[in-house]
Amino acid sequence: MNLPLLIVVSVLKIAVVMGVLLTCVAYTVLLERKVLGFIQLRYGPNRVGPWGLLQPVADLIKLMFKEDFTPPGANKYLFLMAPVITAGAAFLPFAVIPFAGNILPPEITFYGYKIDLTVAALNQGVVADTNIGLLYIFAMGSLGVYGAILGGWASNNKYSLLGGLRLCAQMVSYELALGLSVIGVIMLAGSLSTVQIVEAQKSIPFIVYQPLGFVLFMVAAMAECGRTPFDLIECENELVAGYQTEYSSMKWALFMMGEYTHIIVASAIATTLFLGGWHGPVLPPFVWFMGKTFALVFFFIWVRGTFPRFRFDQLMQLGWKVLLPLSLVNILVTGAVILLIKG
Amino acid sequence: MQILFFILGAVALIAGGLVVFQKHPLRSALWLIVNFFAVAGIYLLAHAEFIAAIQVIVYAGAIMVLFLFVIMLMNIRQPEADPKIPFIGRKLAGIILAGFTGLILIYGVTKATLTTGKEMAPGLGNTETIALTLFTDYLLPFEVTSVLLLVAIVGAVVLAKSKLK
Numbered sequence: 001m002n003l004p005l006l007i008v009v010s011v012l013k014i015a016v017v018m019g020v021l022l023t024c025v026a027y028t029v030l031l032e033r034k035v036l037g038f039i040q041l042r043y044g045p046n047r048v049g050p051w052g053l054l055q056p057v058a059d060l061i062k063l064m065f066k067e068d069f070t071p072p073g074a075n076k077y078l079f080l081m082a083p084v085i086t087a088g089a090a091f092l093p094f095a096v097i098p099f100a101g102n103i104l105p106p107e108i109t110f111y112g113y114k115i116d117l118t119v120a121a122l123n124q125g126v127v128a129d130t131n132i133g134l135l136y137i138f139a140m141g142s143l144g145v146y147g148a149i150l151g152g153w154a155s156n157n158k159y160s161l162l163g164g165l166r167l168c169a170q171m172v173s174y175e176l177a178l179g180l181s182v183i184g185v186i187m188l189a190g191s192l193s194t195v196q197i198v199e200a201q202k203s204i205p206f207i208v209y210q211p212l213g214f215v216l217f218m219v220a221a222m223a224e225c226g227r228t229p230f231d232l233i234e235c236e237n238e239l240v241a242g243y244q245t246e247y248s249s250m251k252w253a254l255f256m257m258g259e260y261t262h263i264i265v266a267s268a269i270a271t272t273l274f275l276g277g278w279h280g281p282v283l284p285p286f287v288w289f290m291g292k293t294f295a296l297v298f299f300f301i302w303v304r305g306t307f308p309r310f311r312f313d314q315l316m317q318l319g320w321k322v323l324l325p326l327s328l329v330n331i332l333v334t335g336a337v338i339l340l341i342k343g
Numbered sequence: 344m345q346i347l348f349f350i351l352g353a354v355a356l357i358a359g360g361l362v363v364f365q366k367h368p369l370r371s372a373l374w375l376i377v378n379f380f381a382v383a384g385i386y387l388l389a390h391a392e393f394i395a396a397i398q399v400i401v402y403a404g405a406i407m408v409l410f411l412f413v414i415m416l417m418n419i420r421q422p423e424a425d426p427k428i429p430f431i432g433r434k435l436a437g438i439i440l441a442g443f444t445g446l447i448l449i450y451g452v453t454k455a456t457l458t459t460g461k462e463m464a465p466g467l468g469n470t471e472t473i474a475l476t477l478f479t480d481y482l483l484p485f486e487v488t489s490v491l492l493l494v495a496i497v498g499a500v501v502l503a504k505s506k507l508k
Contacts, residue, residue: 143399143404144406169412
């Protein structure tokens with residue numbers, strides 16, 4: 001194995017993916033403000049640049065120059081660590097999401113040297129192809145909770161603490177439904193590798209076989225992202241802003257980035273698992289992947305503009321008494337049908 | 344690979360030690376998370392990717408979240424004050440017990456002979472191998488464990504409900 005080559009190609013891929021992802025995060029914020037404005041019969045931001053396209057840049061500059069305030073009595077290190085954990089854990093799942101098929105030829109000649117690029121999936125449109133890709137996504141997803149819990153605890157503020165506690169309960173409840181809702185997909189693909197799951201959807205995307213799984217996944221993902229109608233974590237009329245109450249400047253911006261990255265990552269995972277990933281006719285794979293992902297991001301925003309917030313007991317009832325049994329039934333039926341067909 | 348193993352091992356040991364030596368329960372919990380990650384890294388080095396992922400999901404992602412939840416609910420901000428008169432008898436008993444446990448552990452670990460496990464079936468990954476052994480050779484223990492967990496859940500519900508009334 002050619003170690004320097006491995007490192008160079010991987011670093012390049014990571015840089016490109018991170019660049020595109022961060023740009024997408026910035027413009028998802030603008031997209032949300034625009035779409036919400038449209039839903040509420042307003043214009044939304046339209047002063048900075050043409051159609052408000054430079055708004056993210058203006059927001060960034062403003063946030064960087066805001067005062068960075070640490071409340072007295074706060075635990076300094078944990079207060080600083082919390083937003084870093086949230087944003088970091090939000091970016092990590094993108095490492096195993098395939099955004100295209102083969103982006104490089106399997107073998108290239110470089111100054112007369114023949115270099116094999118099939119090692120470690122270097123020629124494929126994914127940063128890392130592991131055989132536990134899906135589990136890796138769930139592992140990283142479950143870490144994002146720490147940012148909010150620690151942030152809420154370290155702020156030395158009762159609203160922050162309550163927000164953190166609420167988030168904790170919500171995440172633990174919906175993680176189960178989220179994990180179980182994708183088991184049908186794993187059974188159909190016969191693999192945990194995201195690359196192979198996309199490969200298995202070459203002709204028909206899994207949403208056709210797993211419509212219930214898709215609905216369950218989207219509801220649970222929305223709850224995991226803490227989006228309206230599940231945004232009891234930062235419910236402004238009860239908790240000020242939940243665990244983010246005491247945060248300002250770039251620390252607050254990191255929390256926000258984490259939140260919007262969660263939306264994009266959830267949409268990208270749903271695309272990969274249910275909508276056939278980058279497969280699609282005529283257009284290049286990357287365009288299909290981005291198109292499907294942003295259609296789902298739009299759906300997230302649309303839901304926010306349409307539905308009111310749940311009450312906390314309704315949220316828990318939905319999670320434990322509706323989503324969990326339904327996802328178990330989904331697994332049972334999928335397993336029975338696979339057994340019947342394959343014999 | 345060897346260097347990585349030693350780094351991860353050192354991190355696991357130091358974090359494990361810090362879990363015990365912290366005065367604040369929340370900090371202990373955080374160091375325990377670091378320890379879990381180091382152990383997950385060691386599993387990865389041993390090509391046990393599935394176990395590593397489960398280690399992070401179950402221990403770091405679920406159990407420790409519950410720990411933190413409980414610590415935050417009790418809202419222990421300040422560590423308990425040291426007792427005014429250090430009780431010498433208790434300390435002595437602790438040291439002697441810990442010493443004995445350590446000796447027994449060292450004796451056990453050095454005397455034990457580790458047998459090599461079953462080889463992985465050719466053409467099967469980690470996940471498939473674990474699934475196969477779990478649902479064929481170890482089916483009964485697996486089912487018994489699930490019944491045990493069910494009993495624990497029912498017990499927890501009964502305890503919680505009786506407090507409500």
